[in-house]
Amino acid sequence: MSEFTFLFRGSDPTAQSPEEMQKSMQKWLAWFKELGAKGHIKYPGHPLERTGKVVRGSQKSVHDGPYAEAKDIVNGFTLIEARDLAQAVEISRGCPIFDVGGSVEVRPIRARECDAAE
Amino acid sequence: MQPSDHLFRREAGRMVATLTRVFGVHNLALAEDVVQDAFCRALEVWKFRGVPENPSAWLLATAKNRALDVLRRQRTARTFAPELRRLLDSEWTLAPAVEELFAPNAIKDDLLRMMFSCCQPRLAEGAQVALILNILCGFSVNEIASAFVSSHAAVEKRITRAKKLLATSKRLFDVTAPADFATRLPAVHRALYLLFNEGYHGASAETAVRAELCHEAMRLAALLLDHPLGPTPATYALSALMCLNAARLPARVDVSGKLTSLFDQDRSLWDRELLTEGIRLLELAASGSELTEYHVEAAIASVHARAAGAEDTDWAAIVSLYDTLMSVRPSPVVALNRAIAIAQRDGPERGLEAIGAIEDRDRLAGYPFYPAALGELELRRGRHKIARKHFRAALALARNPMERRFLHQRVGACERGDPPQTAILEPANRLHREITG
Numbered sequence: 001m002s003e004f005t006f007l008f009r010g011s012d013p014t015a016q017s018p019e020e021m022q023k024s025m026q027k028w029l030a031w032f033k034e035l036g037a038k039g040h041i042k043y044p045g046h047p048l049e050r051t052g053k054v055v056r057g058s059q060k061s062v063h064d065g066p067y068a069e070a071k072d073i074v075n076g077f078t079l080i081e082a083r084d085l086a087q088a089v090e091i092s093r094g095c096p097i098f099d100v101g102g103s104v105e106v107r108p109i110r111a112r113e114c115d116a117a118e
Numbered sequence: 119m120q121p122s123d124h125l126f127r128r129e130a131g132r133m134v135a136t137l138t139r140v141f142g143v144h145n146l147a148l149a150e151d152v153v154q155d156a157f158c159r160a161l162e163v164w165k166f167r168g169v170p171e172n173p174s175a176w177l178l179a180t181a182k183n184r185a186l187d188v189l190r191r192q193r194t195a196r197t198f199a200p201e202l203r204r205l206l207d208s209e210w211t212l213a214p215a216v217e218e219l220f221a222p223n224a225i226k227d228d229l230l231r232m233m234f235s236c237c238q239p240r241l242a243e244g245a246q247v248a249l250i251l252n253i254l255c256g257f258s259v260n261e262i263a264s265a266f267v268s269s270h271a272a273v274e275k276r277i278t279r280a281k282k283l284l285a286t287s288k289r290l291f292d293v294t295a296p297a298d299f300a301t302r303l304p305a306v307h308r309a310l311y312l313l314f315n316e317g318y319h320g321a322s323a324e325t326a327v328r329a330e331l332c333h334e335a336m337r338l339a340a341l342l343l344d345h346p347l348g349p350t351p352a353t354y355a356l357s358a359l360m361c362l363n364a365a366r367l368p369a370r371v372d373v374s375g376k377l378t379s380l381f382d383q384d385r386s387l388w389d390r391e392l393l394t395e396g397i398r399l400l401e402l403a404a405s406g407s408e409l410t411e412y413h414v415e416a417a418i419a420s421v422h423a424r425a426a427g428a429e430d431t432d433w434a435a436i437v438s439l440y441d442t443l444m445s446v447r448p449s450p451v452v453a454l455n456r457a458i459a460i461a462q463r464d465g466p467e468r469g470l471e472a473i474g475a476i477e478d479r480d481r482l483a484g485y486p487f488y489p490a491a492l493g494e495l496e497l498r499r500g501r502h503k504i505a506r507k508h509f510r511a512a513l514a515l516a517r518n519p520m521e522r523r524f525l526h527q528r529v530g531a532c533e534r535g536d537p538p539q540t541a542i543l544e545p546a547n548r549l550h551r552e553i554t555g
Contacts, residue, residue: 017258
């Protein structure tokens with residue numbers, strides 16, 4: 001098994017009614033439950049605040065941000081276990097984020113040397 | 119765990135009502151923003167971390183913290199609820215005051231306060247109902263538009279205007295002053311009655327949507343019964359009426375949205391518990407000297423509820439109750455229902471005569487169940503051709519797919535020469551035009 005991180009980008013629920021938001025949440029809960037039942041969840045992860053600080057350059061200057069477009073902002077992550085990248089991608093397709101125009105970035109976590117030797 | 123159905127929508131009403139009390143009614147929009155924000159947070163956190171043990175408490179705590187935040191950051195730029203000003207101004211009293219405002223009993227009062235505020239006389243009845251659905255029941259403009267089968271733009275305009283008017287009132291309605299409470303109560307009854315009727319007779323073809331409107335009206339009526347000043351005979355009568363009619367919902371419209379007349383309903387599907395509760399409430403309503411339309415309508419519903427079948431119904435009692443209803447709240451729709459009850463008691467000829475005697479029957483010109491009633495009675499006299507003509511006229515007036523299907527089937531019945539049945543009507547106060555108007 002290999003590990004992957006799912007980076008969730010750009011779901012903006014602000015335009016939804018309470019009922020729609022609850023429905024959307026229930027879809028996420030169902031998705032997570034299914035993945036958990038199949039043993040794909042290494043760590044459920046966390047949501048992230050929209051903004052924080054960005055520290056940049058040799059001066060280590062501190063900026064507000066990130067000021068990316070809403071659709072590009074990472075607002076949560078989850079650690080996934082899957083056979084390979086192809087399966088991880090397949091798993092990501094069930095994510096309810098696509099209903100609201102968001103995206104999932106699937107990134108393999110690079111194995112340590114000793115893990116690779118196993 | 120799974121959050122209960124409609125949790126967000128239910129909590130929306132409680133949270134907006136309480137925050138509006140804290141911020142002042144002129145900051146209604148701010149209260150709504152804070153609630154929206156709390157839901158966004160719940161959505162984000164719960165989807166990763168699961169739903170907390172007590173989701174309502176979580177939402178309320180989040181709204182409370184955000185409220186404290188707003189009060190601290192904006193107290194120089196904004197004025198908040200004038201009557202709380204001294205408490206909110208000082209850092210010493212701010213947190214305990216907000217804590218108290220978010221206590222369960224305070225919130226219950228806030229819901230009533232908001233409900234009474236929405237029913238202010240400067241707003242048209244339709245606007246009051248739309249406002250209650252939006253603020254207290256958490257329905258979005260889209261959801262209201264779809265429930266009332268009207269355009270998003272029309273509903274939005276109506277709600278925006280109503281909110282502006284509400285925001286100009288100095289403060290929320292005071293539900294602790296007995297005289298004011300009693301004066302405003304009839305308007306609140308009326309709004310809840312219309313809300314219930316929109317679910318019961320309404321335009322939406324979706325059974326689930328309609329049942330939801332009925333349930334919301336019953337939930338709000340239960341709040342009234344819970345308040346020390348709320349349980350008047352009229353409140354009991356209105357609650358009885360809702361229970362007795364809601365008990366028939368499962369048989370009235372089937373899962374596919376097909377309308378079934380009172381005569382053909384499978385009475386074993388009627389909700390016995392609601393019927394019993396309705397009869398109990400109707401008994402409680404029988405005190406004092408005031409006879410409201412809710413008393414009479416509930417009494418009519420109880421006669422139906424007690425009958426094992428349409429043929430066992432005490433039609434004489436129903437005719438006399440319609441006579442009473444005509445004296446309490448006369449309308450051509452009530453007169454039409456009375457005529458149908460007369461037809462049941464004395465035969466179709468007498469029913470047609472009674473319809474012919476309805477003075478303002480021109481007001482029924484756009485009402486599909488007017489020609490449908492004529493059709494049904496003609497059919498019973500064996501005059502299929504004339505009956506068919508009436509049903510076709512009714513079909514042309516049908517307001518939604520559910521009615522269209524029902525009437526289409528009646529046209530078919532005339533063509534096939536089926537044995538007649540009676541499409542019984544129930545007193546409906548149409549709201550649709552008022553809402554979109």
